[in-house]
Amino acid sequence: MSATRKLTVRRATRDDLTAIVRIERASFGRDAWERKWFADCLSAPENCLFLVASRGEIVVGYALAVHNQSRSELDSIAVAPSHRGLGIAAALMNRLNAVLRRRGVSAMMLTVRLDNAAAIGLYRKLGFRRERRINGYYDDGAPAWRMRTSFGSV
Numbered sequence: 001m002s003a004t005r006k007l008t009v010r011r012a013t014r015d016d017l018t019a020i021v022r023i024e025r026a027s028f029g030r031d032a033w034e035r036k037w038f039a040d041c042l043s044a045p046e047n048c049l050f051l052v053a054s055r056g057e058i059v060v061g062y063a064l065a066v067h068n069q070s071r072s073e074l075d076s077i078a079v080a081p082s083h084r085g086l087g088i089a090a091a092l093m094n095r096l097n098a099v100l101r102r103r104g105v106s107a108m109m110l111t112v113r114l115d116n117a118a119a120i121g122l123y124r125k126l127g128f129r130r131e132r133r134i135n136g137y138y139d140d141g142a143p144a145w146r147m148r149t150s151f152g153s154v
């Protein structure tokens with residue numbers, strides 16, 4: 001089974017895009033980003049950090065953050081439904097943070113739906129704190145939390 005293979009976290013490549021888009025659609029449905037959005041990130045590696053987690057040849061999750069010299073924004077993270085609850089998102093986030101820190105970035109921000117208990121649980125475990133609520137943030141009118149962490153405090 002792929003779940004018994006060693007988990008690897010590495011930079012995303014164009015060869016990963018089909019698997020990434022599949023996970024994105026399984027995770028976000030109609031709100032999923034298109035392939036081009038992910039491809040654009042691969043074209044700007046100096047300010048977009050795009051990682052995948054794989055077991056053997058199988059891509060099971062990804063995370064993508066954009067950044068400037070000091071701050072980063074987690075733009076997307078998802079794990080294939082059949083591989084959730086195994087620490088994959090935490091591994092992706094920890095690697096993102098480590099690479100961003102090496103680039104001199106000291107903080108990460110993100111936006112998450114108030115009803116996304118799994119994601120909020122993940123972020124809180126990693127030291128993110130809620131900064132403010134944004135009503136009507138999503139297309140369906142759902143509210144969001146803005147969350148933030150300083151890497152020094154993780």
Ligand SMILES: CC(C)(COP(=O)(O)OP(=O)(O)OC[C@H]1O[C@@H](n2cnc3c(N)ncnc32)[C@H](O)[C@@H]1OP(=O)(O)O)[C@@H](O)C(=O)NCCC(=O)NCCS
Nearest residue numbers: 027077078079084085086087088089090118119121122125
């Ligand atoms: C959110 C998501 C990325 C978590 O991925 P995952 O690989 O299952 O998460 P992990 O196994 O690394 O869990 C790490 C921590 O997150 C929290 N967590 C994960 N799943 C959770 C759940 N269903 N409920 C509450 N907390 C949860 C826990 O604190 C967990 O630590 P623990 O296992 O020691 O309790 C995954 O559920 C997903 O892909 N969801 C759909 C996409 C999405 O919502 N992305 C975020 C958009 S803002």
